[in-house]
Amino acid sequence: MLKILKDTTKNLIFKNTFLFLIYRIIFEPKKLYVEVKTYLTLKKIKDLNKTELGDLTQKKLLHLLNYAVINVPFYKKLFQKSESLSLEKFPIIDKETIISNYSEFFSTKYRKNNLIKRNTGGSTGEPFIFFSDQYAGNYDNAHHWYTYSLMGHSIFRNIISCGGFSLNETQLQKNIFWKKLNKLSVFGAYQFSALYISDENIKFYVEKILSVKPSILRGYPSFWDRIAKFILKNNIKIDFEVNGINLTAEMCTNEQRENIELAFSSRVYFEYGNSEMSVFMYTDDESYIYKSSPIYGYAEVIDDHGNSLDTGQIGKIVVTGFNNLAMPLIRYDTGDLGVMSEKHHGYIKLSQLKGRSQDIIYT
16 A cells, blocks of 8 residues: 555656655665665766776676575576686586576565566567566666766756657647656656657757757667757757767767768767666766776677687676665676777776677568
């Protein structure tokens, strides 16, 4: 009964920033604490050198490995109690490995009915269902707020994002192609649907942007490139400051990036992560080199035989997430390819992301 009351109350007040903050303080104090603490930790370690960041990542990795072999059946059966642990001894896993051994990936420290059910987008096949503890999403949120802070964002201004969600016919008939969220949502005060944009209605998207005057634009490169081309073609003036454009979820060409930066007179900041919440990487300058978060996960770039690659080489991105102790994923093959730029233990930088490794049929 209390849960129903909480959910109903949350939905009613979600669109009011002040009331939503009060709700979180009362009903979600630990989740809010995790977000704030993680955000402050990221600010604190920002100026550490690469060796210190690598050491921090290594320390968190060893803690996770010890936790997994004690509490997660899949990993527990692979190691003897007295055996010393190193990441190389752990097998590389993928979605098929997890599905084939599903129940063995759950930590015995958690009850399944207390976990959050999540799924991947299914862009390379069927969506993959997994579970997380109550706080994994809050660690993720903190990383988004941190990247926004690097762009100079203030919570008093708006963020506009885009996504692939449906809207009802009533909204569409009124030329409303977005939903209102909350300034305390990492997806912004407004979220545009990318499903409906066309040459006929794009002007309504642009008019909404001009009225909201966002500080941050977030989402798919293809969506924001289309908006940018319309703005440039029609010589539309952006009479407010856009602090940054946070692009994620798709590959972005140099032409798309240049269009977007020119239209909004602002820099693009790339982000790389996955639904499984095992890696978080971002760019923060004009080199567009991806930096990994040392407190989010441990990242590797390997060849087809599992060997670690050196600078300048392209390989598979394999990750170990630190923040989902309910269903830890160790050496998880993301299916993505990247070019190694630097590495210091699990703190790495990528000069490029190359998208998914997959088979394609041309007709």
